[in-house]
Amino acid sequence: MTQYKIPVLPGDGIGPEIIAEGRKVIDAAGERFGFDVEWIEYPHGADHYLETGELISEETLKELSGYPDIYLGSIGDPRIAPGVLEKGILLTARFYFDEYVNLRPIKLLDGVWTPLKDKTSKDIDFVVVRENTEDFYVGIGGRAKKGASKDLLEVKRTLYSAKFGLDIETDSEEIGYQIGLISKEGTKRVIEYAFDLAENRKKHVSSVDKANVLSDIYGFWREEFNAISAKHPGVTTDFNFVDAITMWFVKNPEWFDVVVTPNMFGDIITDLGAMIQGGLGLAPGGNINPEGTSMFEPIHGSAPKYKGQNKVNPIATIWAGAMLIEQLGEKEAADTIVNAIQKNILDSKVKTYDMGGKSTTSDVGDDIARIIKGE
Amino acid sequence: MTQYKIPVLPGDGIGPEIIAEGRKVIDAAGERFGFDVEWIEYPHGADHYLETGELISEETLKELSGYPDIYLGSIGDPRIAPGVLEKGILLTARFYFDEYVNLRPIKLLDGVWTPLKDKTSKDIDFVVVRENTEDFYVGIGGRAKKGASKDLLEVKRTLYSAKFGLDIETDSEEIGYQIGLISKEGTKRVIEYAFDLAENRKKHVSSVDKANVLSDIYGFWREEFNAISAKHPGVTTDFNFVDAITMWFVKNPEWFDVVVTPNMFGDIITDLGAMIQGGLGLAPGGNINPEGTSMFEPIHGSAPKYKGQNKVNPIATIWAGAMLIEQLGEKEAADTIVNAIQKNILDSKVKTYDMGGKSTTSDVGDDIARIIKGE
Ligand SMILES: CC(C)[C@H](C(=O)O)[C@@H](O)C(=O)O
Numbered sequence: 250m251t252q253y254k255i256p257v258l259p260g261d262g263i264g265p266e267i268i269a270e271g272r273k274v275i276d277a278a279g280e281r282f283g284f285d286v287e288w289i290e291y292p293h294g295a296d297h298y299l300e301t302g303e304l305i306s307e308e309t310l311k312e313l314s315g316y317p318d319i320y321l322g323s324i325g326d327p328r329i330a331p332g333v334l335e336k337g338i339l340l341t342a343r344f345y346f347d348e349y350v351n352l353r354p355i356k357l358l359d360g361v362w363t364p365l366k367d368k369t370s371k372d373i374d375f376v377v378v379r380e381n382t383e384d385f386y387v388g389i390g391g392r393a394k395k396g397a398s399k400d401l402l403e404v405k406r407t408l409y410s411a412k413f414g415l416d417i418e419t420d421s422e423e424i425g426y427q428i429g430l431i432s433k434e435g436t437k438r439v440i441e442y443a444f445d446l447a448e449n450r451k452k453h454v455s456s457v458d459k460a461n462v463l464s465d466i467y468g469f470w471r472e473e474f475n476a477i478s479a480k481h482p483g484v485t486t487d488f489n490f491v492d493a494i495t496m497w498f499v500k501n502p503e504w505f506d507v508v509v510t511p512n513m514f515g516d517i518i519t520d521l522g523a524m525i526q527g528g529l530g531l532a533p534g535g536n537i538n539p540e541g542t543s544m545f546e547p548i549h550g551s552a553p554k555y556k557g558q559n560k561v562n563p564i565a566t567i568w569a570g571a572m573l574i575e576q577l578g579e580k581e582a583a584d585t586i587v588n589a590i591q592k593n594i595l596d597s598k599v600k601t602y603d604m605g606g607k608s609t610t611s612d613v614g615d616d617i618a619r620i621i622k623g624e
Numbered sequence: 625m626t627q628y629k630i631p632v633l634p635g636d637g638i639g640p641e642i643i644a645e646g647r648k649v650i651d652a653a654g655e656r657f658g659f660d661v662e663w664i665e666y667p668h669g670a671d672h673y674l675e676t677g678e679l680i681s682e683e684t685l686k687e688l689s690g691y692p693d694i695y696l697g698s699i700g701d702p703r704i705a706p707g708v709l710e711k712g713i714l715l716t717a718r719f720y721f722d723e724y725v726n727l728r729p730i731k732l733l734d735g736v737w738t739p740l741k742d743k744t745s746k747d748i749d750f751v752v753v754r755e756n757t758e759d760f761y762v763g764i765g766g767r768a769k770k771g772a773s774k775d776l777l778e779v780k781r782t783l784y785s786a787k788f789g790l791d792i793e794t795d796s797e798e799i800g801y802q803i804g805l806i807s808k809e810g811t812k813r814v815i816e817y818a819f820d821l822a823e824n825r826k827k828h829v830s831s832v833d834k835a836n837v838l839s840d841i842y843g844f845w846r847e848e849f850n851a852i853s854a855k856h857p858g859v860t861t862d863f864n865f866v867d868a869i870t871m872w873f874v875k876n877p878e879w880f881d882v883v884v885t886p887n888m889f890g891d892i893i894t895d896l897g898a899m900i901q902g903g904l905g906l907a908p909g910g911n912i913n914p915e916g917t918s919m920f921e922p923i924h925g926s927a928p929k930y931k932g933q934n935k936v937n938p939i940a941t942i943w944a945g946a947m948l949i950e951q952l953g954e955k956e957a958a959d960t961i962v963n964a965i966q967k968n969i970l971d972s973k974v975k976t977y978d979m980g981g982k983s984t985t986s987d988v989g990d991d992i993a994r995i996i997k998g999e
């Protein structure tokens with residue numbers, strides 16, 4: 250019997266409820282495929298923060314980095330200002346473990362409602378590879394008053410004024426600014442990951458940027474993309490401005506195979522992707538460091554208003570669990586979980602409210618576990 | 625007879641073809657409503673740039689700033705690197721005239737196909753107010769090699785290393801970076817514009833940001849939003865993270881009345897908005913300086929592959945023309961143009977290929993002009 254130790258952070262809101270179902274399903278797959286999981290629970294999230302003042306300590310991160318995979322529920326709580334928990338726990342972990350790939354399958358399962366007309370599971374089946382450690386997520390920015398940051402004011406004045414001889418009054422202004430940066434190494438590794446993935450799929454990679462306006466940062470991205478593309482003559486490519494790709498996701502999702510994107514644009518288009526695959530209740534994500542510690546989570550938030558109601562859809566979390574055990578090498582068990590999700594959706598009436606059913610979170614977990622065990 | 629002088633820049637690709645129809649329709653409205661337009665043509669665009677090396681000169685901009693409104697076709701040409709014409713002409717004009725509002729009606733006309741299931745013209749009828757002069761569009765960025773920009777490397781090292789004691793090798797790295805900034809004044813004026821608009825509509829304003837991650841720039845945006853909101857007690861509000869709003873545009877467009885957004889996120893969500901209202905062939909936009917020179921354009925590009933074929937849909941441009949004459953004070957004529965577009969779509973078979981028809985660009989212009997003149 251193979252033994253795995255998997256750290257689990259249920260997190261906030263509905264996190265504990267959905268994670269319970271994810272564990273149940275992985276345990277069921279373990280029974281069938283001969284592995285056993287020891288779950289190691291971590292309390293991090295809003296309550297822990299409010300009680301102890303700690304978000305997540307370096308010690309804990311170091312301890313977690315001893316494991317290949319982490320299972321994460323959801324982070325976020327209305328009692329705490331937006332960003333504090335998300336940055337202090339989720340983004341901190343992504344950065345600390347250097348999980349440079351955010352992998353998002355956009356796959357419409359059979360029998361799932363999509364908001365798009367005339368599109369079926371054959372049309373919506375691609376993968377987004379989102380860079381996950383750089384870009385506008387590096388957290389560099391600030392505010393400037395006149396005098397305090399002369400450089401930035403100067404830059405603005407140049408922009409508006411010097412070029413056209415306009416005289417713009419900046420004395421009374423305050424400015425908020427944000428810096429995004431991408432590195433050669435950081436860009437290269439994620440684009441290479443996307444091309445490797447495409448080699449085993451339909452051999453097409455779509456790049457996302459806004460190189461016509463944010464030319465400094467995304468011109469750099471394009472150069473790296475072109476350099477790596479040249480090494481994969483069998484893979485076709487295209488470039489998409491981020492504004493345009495939101496249209497094609499909705500109009501022609503069948504065009505895509507692997508989409509590779511800088512971090513911030515990836516954040517935006519993967520939510521849109523989640524919606525076309527049936528909504529957040531069905532959208533899993535992996536934060537992957539292929540040589541280190543990866544972290545799997547549903548991409549939805551902590552849905553505080555549903556907390557404790559045993560009501561929300563656990564499928565995104567269960568699917569994320571399948572990605573997790575695939576990363577551990579349990580490919581057959583992972584496929585079995587995804588097939589069991591598909592069977593639950595097609596053949597069973599056990600569905601949560603968002604899918605038109607009346608079942609509870611734990612009913613759905615039970616049903617999928619039952620399918621896996623062949624009961 | 626009222627006389628107007630309107631500068632017109634047909635631009636590149638299909639620009640001249642669609643602008644011809646826009647002029648035709650405005651001229652027809654003039655006949656009916658008693659105004660006459662003198663069109664003043666400007667040659668700026670790819671050909672002019674390739675012949676003369678000039679994008680748009682300060683002299684021309686100064687001259688144009690003497691008019692309240694400009695009619696723009698489309699800018700962009702495959703012979704020229706992405707960004708050169710767009711930044712050198714379109715964005716330069718938006719900045720020079722300080723057109724701080726990019727106004728985008730997202731309105732599904734009756735009889736138009738939308739990719740969304742179960743949504744009709746009653747569900748898709750809102751307005752996006754996009755800030756149009758700041759944010760990541762200010763064009764500040766660059767590249768850094770080790771040594772060349774010690775500060776940025778330091779910042780990156782701090783981020784990855786110092787915090788967690790990791791030792792990240794930066795020696796071999798190159799970095800591309802981009803800076804976005806918003807000013808108090810620049811944020812205030814566009815949010816005030818949105819609230820004023822909402823006062824005359826359904827009294828709801830939705831703000832878009834990513835304050836949980838890009839906290840420096842968009843935390844600032846939120847503060848301004850809250851300050852202005854407090855002055856409009858009759859207007860309800862909500863906050864949307866940019867990733868989430870792409871889902872609601874597709875799932876619940878009926879939630880929105882006025883959406884106010886920073887520049888870059890506005891670029892992205894208005895393309896998605898164009899798609900849900902039937903596609904780029906139907907999406908007009910205004911670049912507005914309420915006290916200065918405004919500029920109206922279809923939001924689609926120059927579609928080089930259709931150039932000279934008399935094939936593309938002129939409705940976006942004709943609709944932009946309606947917005948232009950409304951800005952000049954010709955409200956009745958503007959409404960008549962929009963109604964004529966609606967009549968053409970519902971009652972006539974004269975439609976371009978993108979709407980399932982076989983008519984030419986000029987056929988559609990003729991038909992809409994005919995409806996206006998009541999022939
Ligand atoms: C919660 C938030 C910080 C996060 C992000 O912006 O990456 C989320 O939207 C996601 O996509 O995982």
Ligand SMILES: CC(C)[C@H](C(=O)O)[C@@H](O)C(=O)O
Nearest residue numbers: 461462492710711714891923
């Ligand atoms: C052409 C491009 C520079 C422009 C922009 O990014 O603003 C366009 O996408 C738009 O939305 O008008």
